[in-house]
Amino acid sequence: MATPPALNWSVDNCTIERAMGILGEKWSLVVLREVFSGIRRFDDMRVRTHIPRQVLTNRLNNLVEHGILRREPYREPGSRVRHEYRLTDKGFDLYPVMIALSEWGNRYLADPEGPPIEYAHRDCGAELHLAVTCADGHLIEKRREIQPRPGPGTRPRRPPEGTTRPETANGSA
Amino acid sequence: MATPPALNWSVDNCTIERAMGILGEKWSLVVLREVFSGIRRFDDMRVRTHIPRQVLTNRLNNLVEHGILRREPYREPGSRVRHEYRLTDKGFDLYPVMIALSEWGNRYLADPEGPPIEYAHRDCGAELHLAVTCADGHLIEKRREIQPRPGPGTRPRRPPEGTTRPETANGSA
DNA sequence: CTTGATGAGTCTGTCAACGAGACTTAGCCT
DNA sequence: AGGCTAAGTCTCGTTGACAGACTCATCAAG
Numbered sequence: 001m002a003t004p005p006a007l008n009w010s011v012d013n014c015t016i017e018r019a020m021g022i023l024g025e026k027w028s029l030v031v032l033r034e035v036f037s038g039i040r041r042f043d044d045m046r047v048r049t050h051i052p053r054q055v056l057t058n059r060l061n062n063l064v065e066h067g068i069l070r071r072e073p074y075r076e077p078g079s080r081v082r083h084e085y086r087l088t089d090k091g092f093d094l095y096p097v098m099i100a101l102s103e104w105g106n107r108y109l110a111d112p113e114g115p116p117i118e119y120a121h122r123d124c125g126a127e128l129h130l131a132v133t134c135a136d137g138h139l140i141e142k143r144r145e146i147q148p149r150p151g152p153g154t155r156p157r158r159p160p161e162g163t164t165r166p167e168t169a170n171g172s173a
Numbered sequence: 174m175a176t177p178p179a180l181n182w183s184v185d186n187c188t189i190e191r192a193m194g195i196l197g198e199k200w201s202l203v204v205l206r207e208v209f210s211g212i213r214r215f216d217d218m219r220v221r222t223h224i225p226r227q228v229l230t231n232r233l234n235n236l237v238e239h240g241i242l243r244r245e246p247y248r249e250p251g252s253r254v255r256h257e258y259r260l261t262d263k264g265f266d267l268y269p270v271m272i273a274l275s276e277w278g279n280r281y282l283a284d285p286e287g288p289p290i291e292y293a294h295r296d297c298g299a300e301l302h303l304a305v306t307c308a309d310g311h312l313i314e315k316r317r318e319i320q321p322r323p324g325p326g327t328r329p330r331r332p333p334e335g336t337t338r339p340e341t342a343n344g345s346a
Numbered sequence: 347c348t349t350g351a352t353g354a355g356t357c358t359g360t361c362a363a364c365g366a367g368a369c370t371t372a373g374c375c376t
Numbered sequence: 377a378g379g380c381t382a383a384g385t386c387t388c389g390t391t392g393a394c395a396g397a398c399t400c401a402t403c404a405a406g
Contacts, residue, residue: 004210005211006207006210006212007217010221010289013288014206015274015282015290016271016275016290017202017206024199025363026197029190030189030193034179037179038179038321041383042384043382046383047180048179053383054364054385054386056383057383079373080372080373080382081373082383090281095305096269096303096305097273100269101188101189101192101270102189103269104192104266104269107266108263110186111326113325115186115187116184116324116328117189117322117323117324117327120319120321121308121319122317122319123311124307126307126309127307127308128305128306128308128319129308131303132268132269132272133301133304134294135294135300138296144295145294146295146301147293148211148291148293149290150289151287151289152288153283154289155289216354224394225393226355226395227355228392229354230355253402255353256354
């Protein structure tokens with residue numbers, strides 16, 4: 001084997017990495033799962049998830065800071081004003097991420113009786129799944145059809161003087 | 174507002190949570206991005222990602238242990254036998270997760286010039302994206318059509334004696 | 347056969363993040 | 377006035393991340 005071409009590009013500005021910087025902290029996605037499921041209050045999340053208080057405050061604040069959740073004041077009759085956490089548009093756009101994770105998790109990690117949460121089409125009740133398509137409208141069914149490649153923000157990586165291995169032609173796994 | 178119905182179900186066996194237990198550790202998905210991009214060797218990953226050695230060994234081992242990567246011995250002419258890391262089927266099935274993250278990241282987190290990596294349809298070159306569909310074949314375009322609900326593995330949550338709030342009807346965010 | 351290069355680690359010590367449990371605070375209710 | 381409750385802070389011990397030096401096996405050069 002020889003040098004994969006990817007080695008010549010830098011990935012400092014990788015958006016997957018940035019996304020994981022926000023969502024990859026422990027519990028972040030669990031918090032989002034809760035909000036997607038209609039759980040919006042601090043203590044309700046605590047009760048279901050057992051996330052340590054401190055971590056939960058921290059995650060909620062981070063998610064608010066990144067514009068994924070917003071704090072909404074509400075007042076329950078006979079209580080003082082409180083806040084609940086709701087998804088912003090940016091947060092809702094994480095639906096595919098949630099569905100992708102749950103599809104994979106359901107296939108490989110579920111208990112024999114199945115997963116405790118599923119995502120369904122409200123109108124017809126059928127379960128959801130993700131389809132990979134391309135901008136030209138083709139449906140992608142086999143992974144051989146998928147090709148990672150340098151995008152518009154690609155920058156060269158300066159190799160540290162004399163790191164040379166013979167080139168190869170094909171960069172996918 | 175009143176008790177969201179989700180509060181009555183347990184989420185101990187949630188598959189999203191389990192998936193994040195594997196993929197949510199710092200760097201896990203970056204390692205996978207590398208492998209998807211054709212980077213398969215320890216030091217090549219180090220060079221691009223600057224992941225600390227110890228963490229990288231640890232992540233690679235975890236991913237192998239969970240059957241997402243496999244170690245493949247190879248021998249470069251004039252070197253001793255080494256190992257490279259390749260995706261298993263289970264690993265390849267994470268493609269939707271990668272694409273979902275990168276779509277979201279590209280929309281909200283990219284530099285002005287764009288992302289450094291994109292996923293394309295090999296046959297036509299067009300960029301990929303994910304479509305949410307339901308098992309009945311409907312294309313879901315609005316989040317209002319998505320409904321999280323208890324799945325087959327749902328278990329009741331034993332509420333700790335006298336945690337009662339009035340019920341509400343609708344559980345989505 | 348010795349020396350050196352190289353890929354892939356291990357070892358050590360420091361610092362940040364996580365987890366458990368007790369304590370705090372603001373506003374409402376009796 | 378006293379108590380309750382949601383949502384935090386505080387404290388402290390444990391785990392995980394990181395940096396940098398060290399190890400180890402193997403092959404190639406001399």
